[in-house]
Amino acid sequence: MERSTLAGGADTLTLLTGVNNSVNAANVESILGGSGNDTLVLTAQATGATIDLGTGSDTLTLLTGVNNSVNVANVESILGGSGTDTVALTAQATGATIDLAGGADTLTLLTGVNNSVNAANIESILGGSGSDTLVLTTQATGATIDLGAGADTLTLLTGVNNSVNVANVESILAGRRTTRWC
Numbered sequence: 001m002e003r004s005t006l007a008g009g010a011d012t013l014t015l016l017t018g019v020n021n022s023v024n025a026a027n028v029e030s031i032l033g034g035s036g037n038d039t040l041v042l043t044a045q046a047t048g049a050t051i052d053l054g055t056g057s058d059t060l061t062l063l064t065g066v067n068n069s070v071n072v073a074n075v076e077s078i079l080g081g082s083g084t085d086t087v088a089l090t091a092q093a094t095g096a097t098i099d100l101a102g103g104a105d106t107l108t109l110l111t112g113v114n115n116s117v118n119a120a121n122i123e124s125i126l127g128g129s130g131s132d133t134l135v136l137t138t139q140a141t142g143a144t145i146d147l148g149a150g151a152d153t154l155t156l157l158t159g160v161n162n163s164v165n166v167a168n169v170e171s172i173l174a175g176r177r178t179t180r181w182c
């Protein structure tokens with residue numbers, strides 16, 4: 001019965017701060033973490049949920065097989081599923097690792113700050129007005145990347161053949177094999 005109660009309305013889950021939490025959550029529209037290392041696994045489709053896991057080294061895993069949409073702040077590792085995942089960062093990213101797996105995924109960085117992101121398996125990446133540093137940790141096959149204003153840097157994975165459509169990036173560092181043979 002608790003589960004059916006959470007299924008409706010705009011539900012909020014607040015985790016205890018100062019400890020390391022591990023939670024499997026479904027149908028919660030707003031989830032707030034604390035100062036510890038929080039591990040959050042979503043077991044239902046996310047449609048516009050707001051997730052802020054605070055300080056610490058936090059991990060968010062989205063449900064696979066569905067199309068998710070989340071607004072995320074202060075999560076150091078984000079893992080998507082096989083569906084089309086849409087992730088909007090609502091806080092500055094400082095070295096976050098984001099792998100959205102299969103599907104036609106979109107990542108939007110917060111504007112007005114300098115972001116640093118390690119991205120994998122994301123088909124569309126949009127930067128903001130700050131200076132964004134983007135490192136691709138998997139092969140890019142037709143990804144679209146627009147880092148907006150600022151002095152932006154894109155680093156492609158080395159040792160593979162990458163294909164990217166790039167706009168508004170001031171510095172592009174290609175993998176050694178790509179630059180040597182393509």
Ligand SMILES: [Ca+2]
Nearest residue numbers: 034053055056
């Ligand atoms: Ca935390």
Ligand SMILES: [Ca+2]
Nearest residue numbers: 081100102103
């Ligand atoms: Ca995905």
